[in-house]
Amino acid sequence: MTTAYTKTGATVSTPTPPEPSLGKLVASATKDLSALVRSEIELAKIEIKSEAKHAIAGSGMFGAAAYLGLLASILLSIAAAYGLNAAGLHPALAFLIVAVVYLLIAGVLALLGKKQVSKVSAPERTIRTTKESVSTLKGAAKG
Template sequence: MGQNQDEPTVGQLVANASRDLSTLVRSEIELAKTELKKTAAAAGIGAGLFGAAAFLALLAIILLSIAAAYGVSAIGLHPGWAFLIVAGFYLLIALVMALIGKAQLGKAKGPQRAIETSKESVEALKAIGKGD
């Protein structure tokens, strides 16, 4: 059975398939790089906007704290006492948040099941190594 000169050989078919696959993989990698560049740029802009929003919120909290202190002062207290009252209020909030955070950290435990299964795996490997 002779081959027709117009038909490619198996070796040529394999070489063509390999070349096409290589080109396809390179194209997919280039597409992924392009998409990642666009995504990274969008993420950077988003992070910058979040940072700016956080800064403005911090400024607003400071200004509102000053306004609250002057509001307390308006009811007849000396401004120094009014500012101490506002600061004390913030310290009280911070203390409550710290106590809640400490309680939450106390509830946190390590990966207990993963530790148990790894210990079991180590024991099983030791048993296999000893020939048991």
């Protein structure tokens, strides 16, 4: 019981509400936690959707830039061949020279790429720690 005073000074007893049981507290906490998790997931969905729109737009722009770069390289190749032709070479020879230069560049890039790929190795540290974890878990299961 709680005692309260009125304006006239009289005392009035009001019943104290009973404290919730442990089960009700746990149920309330579980419900609140569940609502919090759901709202966090909803917020993450909204943020990811917004970020995905930006990523898609950026990817499209990169694709368009790559396409235009490809077209420009073709036109520059033709211009280089015509430049050699203007310098006095036969058109077939001029285009052949441009093609051979591209093949040489491609060959050098392929060799450099092969060198880089040969440096790739297995993730040794990850394999080692995974094996250690498995053996530790097996030991814990036996003991």
